[in-house]
Amino acid sequence: MAPSAESGAVRRLPWLAVLVGLAIAVPPPLLTWAASWRGLGDQAQSLAFAVATDLETARRNEPRLWRYTAPKQVARTMRGPAAVGVRSVEVLACDGSSLHRTSRAEGGRVGPAAFAAVGAPAALGWVRVELDGTPALRMSGTVAVFAAILALLAVALLWFGPFARIREEATARAAEVEAAVAQVRALGRASLRAVEAERNRIARDLHDDLGQQLTAIRLSLEADPPEPAAVARARDRLDEANTAMRAVVADLRPAGLSEDRVAGTLDAACSRFEEAHGVAVLFRHDGPELHDAVIAAALLRVLREALHNARRHGEAEEIAVRLAIDDDELRLAIHDDGSGLPPGVDPLALGRGLAGLRQRLALLGGDLTLASRDGDGVRVQARLPAAARAAHGSRA
DSSP: OHHHHHHHHHHHHHHHHHHHHHHHHHHHHHHHHHHHHHHHHHHHHHHHHHHHHHHHHHHHHHHTTTHEEEHHHHHHHHSSSSGEEEEEEEEEETSOEEEEEEOOOOOOOOEEEEEEEOOOOOOOOOEEEEOOOOHHHHHHHHHHHHHHHHHHHHHHHHHHHHHHHHHHHHHHHHHHHHHHHHHHHOOOOHHHHHHHHHHHHHHHHIIIIIIHHHHHHHHHHHHSSHHHHHHHHHHHHHHHHHHHHHHHHHSSOTTGGGGTBHHHHHHHHHHHHHHHHEEEEEEESSSOBBOOHHHHHHHHHHHHHHHHHHHHHHHOOOEEEEEOOOOSSSEEEEEEOOOOOOTTOOOSSOOOHHHHHHHHHHHOOEEEEEOOTTTTEEEHHHHHHEHHHHHHTTOO
């Protein structure tokens, strides 16, 4: 479920709880009232028919006096058990005029009423019976109270049970999404910093190597005419500048990287660095060859940054590089014999290059450590777990 859909579902939970409560609280009292009212209607109809039957019997016995004996017949019927809850009984003539009316529950609520004809086949009069609606309303009210209590209990169980778990899960997922968004933004910033650091490194390489060589060539050829020895030195420096330019280009896209060989890429980079700068680089590989272009590119950047730092800052004359690959992890260790760093100095604080490399390795599940002692050079170690190789489909 998408985060927006989850938040929408959470916002709808209170309304869903209200609907559940209404579904439990409203139907029972309504159904009770309808059933009670119908029952009272049937009772009124039965009683009206009983009174009409008694009046019809009296009419047959005394055709002219039945209207006058109607109160007696009604009173006798009202004394029976079927007359419980009767509000009023009224005998009507055919023209609608009232012949007799008996009321027993004037204080009650108007309830259902029923009519029954007196006489057949032509009606000579009507009997109207009206019952008290208070019992139906009282029963409905009682059911409504119990239904409301049951609805509150059901809503409470839902709100603090399944709904609570849904809210907690939605909150947890929202936190995960926020964390993921923050991580993506952090990785984006780290990528921008890494790109900027790479640009700065290339600019430094061009300035320190190619720029200095071209400046020296221009100075050596300022004499008019230039001396033969100066021309020879300029030619040599042009060769050196060309070599430095090739090294920079090769660092941007190593030849071995296109074949995704990790050890082969690092070995070629060590050879090019040694050829370009005259610093002895001893490369050693333990374990099988690994084919993974992503890991090769990441380790190549670590190696390249470590080699250039050793030459520039440590004035190293020999650098040992060891690549170890086994079933558990991949380790790249670089140790130079330079001057190292002063005590108490964090190597990662000297520039953004190594910090960017550490973030790049962290994306692959690895890490980068540095150690230095004054006069003992700098030790750089990059580690990648086996899971990182499996995630990229690496093959030995």
